[in-house]
Amino acid sequence: MSNILEEIKQHKLLEVQARKVAMPEKLLEQQFTREPVSLRKHLLQKNSSGIIAEFKRKSPSKGFFNVNADAAIICSGYAQAGVAALSVLTDEKYFGGSMEDLKTARKICQCPILRKDFVVDEYQITEARAIGADVILLIAELLTKEEVKQFAQKAASLGLEVLLEMHSAEQLEKLNDNVHLAGINNRDLKTFDVKIEKSLELAEKIPARFIKVAESGIQNVETLLQLKEAGFQGFLIGELFMKQPEPAVACAEFIQQIHQLEKAAR
Numbered sequence: 001m002s003n004i005l006e007e008i009k010q011h012k013l014l015e016v017q018a019r020k021v022a023m024p025e026k027l028l029e030q031q032f033t034r035e036p037v038s039l040r041k042h043l044l045q046k047n048s049s050g051i052i053a054e055f056k057r058k059s060p061s062k063g064f065f066n067v068n069a070d071a072a073i074i075c076s077g078y079a080q081a082g083v084a085a086l087s088v089l090t091d092e093k094y095f096g097g098s099m100e101d102l103k104t105a106r107k108i109c110q111c112p113i114l115r116k117d118f119v120v121d122e123y124q125i126t127e128a129r130a131i132g133a134d135v136i137l138l139i140a141e142l143l144t145k146e147e148v149k150q151f152a153q154k155a156a157s158l159g160l161e162v163l164l165e166m167h168s169a170e171q172l173e174k175l176n177d178n179v180h181l182a183g184i185n186n187r188d189l190k191t192f193d194v195k196i197e198k199s200l201e202l203a204e205k206i207p208a209r210f211i212k213v214a215e216s217g218i219q220n221v222e223t224l225l226q227l228k229e230a231g232f233q234g235f236l237i238g239e240l241f242m243k244q245p246e247p248a249v250a251c252a253e254f255i256q257q258i259h260q261l262e263k264a265a266r
Helices: 001-022 025-030 039-044 070-080 099-108 123-130 145-157 171-172 197-203 222-231 247-265
Strands: 050-053 085-089 113-116 133-140 161-166 183-184 211-215 234-237
Touching: 001 113, 001 123, 025 123, 039 085, 039 161, 039 183, 039 211, 050 070, 050 247, 070 085, 070 099, 070 113, 070 247, 085 099, 099 113, 133 145, 145 161, 145 171, 145 247, 161 171, 161 222, 183 197, 183 234, 197 222, 222 234
Parallel strands: 050 085, 050 234, 085 113, 113 133, 133 161, 161 183, 183 211, 211 234
Antiparallel strands: none
16 A cells, blocks of 8 residues: 555544544434435436546645635536536545535535545445435555445445445455446556556456446546547546636536547547
8 A cells, every 4th residue: 555545544544533423423324315326327328428527626646726616616517517427525634625515516416426535434434425425435455355345335235336446457356246336546546647558458357247437647538538448438537627727617628529529430
């Protein structure tokens, strides 16, 4: 495990323990007010853009790139642009996010929402359901095979889908029947270098029953279409949009380009 990931894990464990005291799990369960919707189904729809547009203000490697980003404006704009789903960072220390950002997105958007965070405790899965998420992220690099299985079972019991993020062929063994989406992160967590070839190499090794999601490093429509050709149905894109003055406009233009290129290729 990379040093930054180990640091995040230790911080997250302390953070979660404090939240358990402040808000017991039984009280969280009383906040379940809606049935989750399926990201899997949205990505499989015939005319789906496949875009999972991410709302985030910073990253550990690059710092802030949109410090004053407004979740309501950007997430509603993403939805209007035609994204398949939203991804909302809820980690505060390393990504400048919050659970309030996700709650805000939930109030104004009907599409599936992925809670993007570092899950190290079952409590966070109940928390995700309570704040309105439909999908949780599990990071294979951060968790043992048994932890992935345990957390995925917990998510399934709450009606949530699971995106398992992987970085290598060895981590494919952590997939299980309660995981719905297999994510390949093209960013090396040790060096933070991005290589799109990682997704292309691992695509054919992922069993067909899992929806394939490419994460990080998609800088243009041509790359997305290349990944689509390789069997990917979901495309998690954050910084490409969030670095722009108007992220939702950048997203809308990107989706328009996808449709134009696909139409020209027919």
